[in-house]
Structures are given as C-alpha cells and as structure tokens.
Amino acid sequence: QVQLVESGGGLVQTGGSLRLSCVASGRTISSYAMGWFRQAPGKEREFVAAISWMGSTTTYAESVTGRFTISRDNAKNTVDLQMNSLEPEDTAVYYCASAARRTVVAVPRQYDYWGQGTQVIVSS
Numbered sequence: 001q002v003q004l005v006e007s008g009g010g011l012v013q014t015g016g017s018l019r020l021s022c023v024a025s026g027r028t029i030s031s032y033a034m035g036w037f038r039q040a041p042g043k044e045r046e047f048v049a050a051i052s053w054m055g056s057t058t059t060y061a062e063s064v065t066g067r068f069t070i071s072r073d074n075a076k077n078t079v080d081l082q083m084n085s086l087e088p089e090d091t092a093v094y095y096c097a098s099a100a101r102r103t104v105v106a107v108p109r110q111y112d113y114w115g116q117g118t119q120v121i122v123s124s
Contacts, residue, residue, distance in 0.1 A: 002026040002113045004096045009118030012086055016122070020081040022096030022115060030054075030074035033099040035111060036081045038092035038120075045108060048094070049081060053102040061106075063089070086122045093117040 008020040020036070035050035049060045049070040058070050067086075072079040079096060097111035105111075 002098070004098060004113055004115035006094065006096045006115045006118040009094060009120045011121045011123060014087060014122055014124050016086050017082070017084045018086065018120060020083065020094055020096075020118060020120075022079045022081075024077045024079075024098065027098060027113065029072075029077055029079070029098055031102065033102055033104050034070075034072060034079040035097045035099060035105070036070060036079075037095045037097060037108060037111075038090075039095070039117075040092040043092075045095070047106040047108070050099070050104040050106060051079065052104050057104050059104045059106065083120070086120075088122045088124045091120060091122050093119050 003025045006022050033052050036048040037045050039045040051058045051070045055072050067084050069082040095117045096115040098113040100112045
C-alpha cells in the first residue's frame with residue numbers, strides 16, 4: 001500500500017517561510033516524478049510545483065515562481081517544498097502527489113497517489 005504523508009504546515013505571518021516535507025512508503029518514489037498541489041477553501045485544487053524522477057527538472061506555477069523551491073531526496077524517499085515570502089493567497093491545504101511517469105507534469109490526473117494534505121495559513 002502506497003502512502004504519502006505530508007508535514008510542516010502551520011500558521012505563519014506574511015513574508016515568513018515554511019518547509020513542507022512528504023515521506024513516501026510502499027513505493028520507491030525515485031522512479032517517478034513528484035508534485036505539490038494546493039486547495040484553498042471554495043477553490044479547485046491547483047498545481048504548485050513538480051520535480052522529475054532524478055530531480056534534474058522542476059516546474060512551478062507562475063504564482064509561486066521565485067518564492068517556492070521543490071526538492072527531493074531519493075535515498076530517503078522524500079520530497080520537500082521550501083516556501084518563502086509567503087502571502088495570504090498561499091493559504092491552503094497542500095498535497096504531495098506521486099506521478100505515474102518520470103517527467104514533470106502539472107495535471108492532477110497524471111498523479112496516481114496523493115497524501116492527506118497539510119494546512120498552511122498565512123496571516124496578514
């Protein structure tokens with residue numbers, strides 16, 4: 001059984017930073033691209049960032065480019081999301097996902113396993 005468990009969410013002030021982590025079990029994620037998505041109240045789930053299987057390629061949503069950084073440690077079966085210069089608009093539940101492919105992709109249906117999410121709240 002594949003499980004993805006996120007951690008690191010919390011409450012932070014505008015301009016602050018958080019680092020989200022995702023640990024995978026039941027699947028060696030080194031063979032797959034990984035991604036982070038988020039969903040704010042009343043909104044659809046949206047793409048945040050993705051990283052290829054070896055970590056050589058990353059892609060970001062325009063809204064987070066320059067502020068967020070996705071990284072992975074295949075030896076530890078983990079993927080992280082460093083979030084800097086946080087804004088109230090970043091408030092959402094953040095989800096880690098494992099893709100059914102090796103290359104980066106921003107489409108949710110290309111991801112076959114999802115975590116339960118971690119809440120991020122940015123206060124103004």
